[in-house]
Amino acid sequence: MLDITKQSLSELVENIKNKKLSSSEATKAFVERSEKSKELNAYITEDYANALNKAKTFDEKPNLDLKLPGIPMAVKDLFCTKDLRTTAGSKILNNFVPTYESTVTQNIWNEGAILMGKLNCDEFAMGSSNETSFFGNVQNPIDKNLVPGGSSGGSSSAVAAQLTPITIGTDTGGSIRQPASFTGTVGLKPTYGSCSRYGIVAFASSLDQAGPMAQNVKDCALLQEVISTYDEKDSTSIDFKRNEYSKELTKDIKGKKIGIPKEYRVDGMPKEIEDLWKKGIEYAKDCGAEIIDISLPHTNYALPTYYIVAPAEASSNLARYDGVKYGFRAEGENLIDMYEKTRSEGFGAEVQRRIMIGTYVLSSGYYDAYYLKAQKVRKLIKNDFDDAYKKVDAILTPSTPSSAFKIGEKTNDPVSMYLNDIFTVPVNLAGLPGISIPAGHDAKGYPLGLQIIGKAFDEQNILNIAYAMEEKINFKNNINDWWIK
Amino acid sequence: MSIDLKTIKHISKLSRISVDEKKAEKLAGDLNSIFEFIEKLNELKTDNVEPLTSVAETTLKLRSDEVKSKNLREQVIKNSPKENEDYFVVPKVIE
Numbered sequence: 001m002l003d004i005t006k007q008s009l010s011e012l013v014e015n016i017k018n019k020k021l022s023s024s025e026a027t028k029a030f031v032e033r034s035e036k037s038k039e040l041n042a043y044i045t046e047d048y049a050n051a052l053n054k055a056k057t058f059d060e061k062p063n064l065d066l067k068l069p070g071i072p073m074a075v076k077d078l079f080c081t082k083d084l085r086t087t088a089g090s091k092i093l094n095n096f097v098p099t100y101e102s103t104v105t106q107n108i109w110n111e112g113a114i115l116m117g118k119l120n121c122d123e124f125a126m127g128s129s130n131e132t133s134f135f136g137n138v139q140n141p142i143d144k145n146l147v148p149g150g151s152s153g154g155s156s157s158a159v160a161a162q163l164t165p166i167t168i169g170t171d172t173g174g175s176i177r178q179p180a181s182f183t184g185t186v187g188l189k190p191t192y193g194s195c196s197r198y199g200i201v202a203f204a205s206s207l208d209q210a211g212p213m214a215q216n217v218k219d220c221a222l223l224q225e226v227i228s229t230y231d232e233k234d235s236t237s238i239d240f241k242r243n244e245y246s247k248e249l250t251k252d253i254k255g256k257k258i259g260i261p262k263e264y265r266v267d268g269m270p271k272e273i274e275d276l277w278k279k280g281i282e283y284a285k286d287c288g289a290e291i292i293d294i295s296l297p298h299t300n301y302a303l304p305t306y307y308i309v310a311p312a313e314a315s316s317n318l319a320r321y322d323g324v325k326y327g328f329r330a331e332g333e334n335l336i337d338m339y340e341k342t343r344s345e346g347f348g349a350e351v352q353r354r355i356m357i358g359t360y361v362l363s364s365g366y367y368d369a370y371y372l373k374a375q376k377v378r379k380l381i382k383n384d385f386d387d388a389y390k391k392v393d394a395i396l397t398p399s400t401p402s403s404a405f406k407i408g409e410k411t412n413d414p415v416s417m418y419l420n421d422i423f424t425v426p427v428n429l430a431g432l433p434g435i436s437i438p439a440g441h442d443a444k445g446y447p448l449g450l451q452i453i454g455k456a457f458d459e460q461n462i463l464n465i466a467y468a469m470e471e472k473i474n475f476k477n478n479i480n481d482w483w484i485k
Numbered sequence: 486m487s488i489d490l491k492t493i494k495h496i497s498k499l500s501r502i503s504v505d506e507k508k509a510e511k512l513a514g515d516l517n518s519i520f521e522f523i524e525k526l527n528e529l530k531t532d533n534v535e536p537l538t539s540v541a542e543t544t545l546k547l548r549s550d551e552v553k554s555k556n557l558r559e560q561v562i563k564n565s566p567k568e569n570e571d572y573f574v575v576p577k578v579i580e
Contacts, residue, residue: 099560193541206540232548238541304523315500322501324573326564335576340503352502353515356493359500360516373526375536380529382537414515415522431540456541 004029009071009165009219016062016069023062023070027055027114030072034116034163039483042158044077044135045085045118054114066112067226074164076155077118078125079105079210080199084115088201089123089133089151092321092328092346102199103231104168104210111226116164120154123348124318125175125203127151128420131411132350139407140183141479142446146404149179155213156183160477166214166223170200172207173306174400174424177436180213181399181449184438184477186220186466187213189424191456192431193238196231204313205236207306207428217437217467222246224459243460251468254288258452258465259392263299264423266401272442273398280396280439280450280469287468292392296384301377302426303418308361308374309429314351315358321346353414382430389455394462397423399436399449423451433459437466438475445478488516 004026007015015021031048051072058070080086080098087093101109109115122132130138130153138153140146141161148157152169156179159167169176171189180187188211195210202208212223225246230239260281265274281291323329323342330345332338347355361370388395401422410417427434433456436449450469454462490506493513497504504512558571567574 096564099557099563193543232546235545236539236541238543239546298529301526301529304525307519307523308526319501323566324575325561327566329566332576335578336501337503338576339501343501344503347502352500353512353519355500355502356496356512357516357519360488360492360496363496363499370523372536373531375538376531376534377526377529379534379537380531382540415518418519418522429540 005033005162007165008215009222012071012165013069016071017064023055023058023114024052026070027051027072027116030116030164034074036484037161037163040139040141040157040161041136042119042138042154042161042163043074043117044087044089044120044154047084047115047117051114051116058112058114063112067222068108068111068113071113071165072116073108073113073166074116074119074158075105075167076121076152076169078121078170078201079168080201081105081115081118084118086118086201087135088125089121089135090347090351091134094134094328096326098199100199103196103229103233104200104227107227107229108168119158119167122151122153123351124201124314125151125170125172126314126350126354128174128178128417129410130154131407132348134348137407139483140404141483142183142404144482145406146446147182147407149182149404151175152179152213156180156185156187159183159185159213159215160479166212166219168210168223168227169213170208170210171428172203172310173428174421176211176213177399177424177434177449177451178420180436181438182404182447184447184475185213185215186217186435186437187211188220188224188435188459189427189433190224190228190459191433193236194228194433194457194459196229196234196237198231198233202317204310205317206313207310217463217470218246218249220435221249221463240457245460245463248460249467250464251287251471253465253468256289256394256461256465257292257392258284258289259292259294259388259395261294261296261299261388261395261397263296264397266422269401273401273448276440276448276450277398283469283472284396284465286472289465294388294392294395296388296426298377298380298384299426302381302429303422305374305377305381305429306421306425307357307418308370309378311354311358312362312371313358315355315362318351318355378429381426385430385432393455394465395453397451397453399423399451403442403444403446403448427453432456433462435462435466437470437473438477439473440475447477488513488520
């Protein structure tokens with residue numbers, strides 16, 4: 001049998017179901033590889049001993065009807081895991097041990113998977129490079145000096161390096177798709193309301209969604225099938241008929257209409273990205289899809305809108321970190337002084353910056369000029385997509401305006417960091433599903449991704465398109481295990 | 486538009502985040518470049534546009550108003566940085 005950690009999720013599931021592999025063998029292999037991979041800094045909290053015990057228990061009485069039977073899995077440290085520290089990459093939650101489990105992770109354990117540990121991420125998911133984490137930056141397995149993307153940077157690094165067969169991230173403005181693109185992996189941001197937000201550390205509640213990050217589209221479909229459930233504990237969870245995404249997966253996308261939005265040809269976009277996009281269009285045609293030029297006229301306004309809406313919601317969500325109920329506390333002379341010191345010492349620079357932006361745009365006298373204006377433009381952006389979907393079934397764009405950049409390259413210029421999310425942010429603002437698939441390499445050999453955006457609740461369709469294109473693209477990641485001594 | 490140090494101090498007070506002079510200057514620089522970028526929205530006329538309130542056009546589900554969990558006292562207090570028996574402890578607020 002192939003080296004255990006080289007197997008995809010689907011292969012592992014099949015081998016466990018056919019009793020060619022035990023959960024203990026699989027878990028041991030991924031734990032050992034994770035232990036040898038500390039240099040990547042993909043984990044914040046390891047839970048290996050418990051994982052091995054749980055695998056042993058599973059093997060004693062294996063339930064092979066489950067969708068993820070005895071599969072070891074590490075998850076982004078933004079999901080509350082009962083009795084296991086959950087930090088959101090922040091000093092302020094350094095010692096936080098949840099007393100309850102997030103719905104999405106509970107769904108995963110219910111299908112037989114086993115938690116190995118918690119993966120690094122930008123602090124409160126605010127970042128595009130994993131460099132805002134209190135627990136240090138993460139390295140991209142593609143190249144030592146590259147960021148793995150963010151905010152789900154520990155997740156993308158761990159999947160690409162095969163420390164975990166699959167994982168989940170969260171995506172508020174691109175935090176699943178951009179790191180997937182930077183590491184040559186697949187990442188799906190589901191429709192808003194598809195996956196429960198219960199038990200996920202909140203960043204911007206009208207934008208946050210959990211989603212799978214995988215080595216291939218089939219694995220991604222299987223995990224999406226597991227995590228997407230209606231949940232009455234999240235009032236924005238939507239009760240719609242969910243497909244059995246992995247079972248219904250098909251490469252037959254003949255006659256599907258795929259839109260190419262002209263506004264995504266942004267100024268200064270590298271030729272490599274333009275070429276990748278053209279190649280993607282050819283692949284889609286080869287699969288039998290019909291290509292249609294479309295317009296999303298307000299694309300250029302998406303990032304400025306996002307940088308009002310997301311910080312506004314963040315400033316409100318993060319008001320709960322006051323040093324009283326949970327988390328870090330700095331002592332002060334009085335209550336106000338304690339609050340101010342706690343938040344000043346507990347939050348990192350990017351989080352403070354966003355809280356301040358959010359507080360400002362919501363403050364008296366500025367609310368109409370900024371927040372209300374942004375919500376109106378957000379409506380225009382959503383209308384653009386609604387109009388486009390009268391003509392097409394899905395939209396094809398690049399995932400990011402560049403390949404992975406160097407660690408430290410953009411840390412001093414917040415705006416240039418924000419520009420990374422130019423192709424992903426509109427999708428969150430409109431609440432749509434989007435998937436990034438690896439589609440090629442740039443001249444330096446770094447992976448590049450293509451994004452397929454779907455109609456709301458139409459995950460099956462974009463998974464199918466991704467599945468068909470994946471076969472044509474036949475992408476191979478160049479990873480040489482440089483970090484293993 | 487320009488955000489001055491006085492405004493930074495005001496926002497920091499509203500945000501309950503203390504800032505010293507050095508941090509305030511850095512923040513003013515960062516926020517000004519971010520708002521310069523945000524100002525792009527002013528190019529658009531939006532007088533007759535309804536603001537978006539929710540991406541999903543569904544009505545919220547109702548449920549019966551009943552208690553579903555009980556005896557969470559211990560769990561609620563468990564992660565408190567400072568507690569005394571069943572209470573959160575904070576600096577004195579009433580003289």
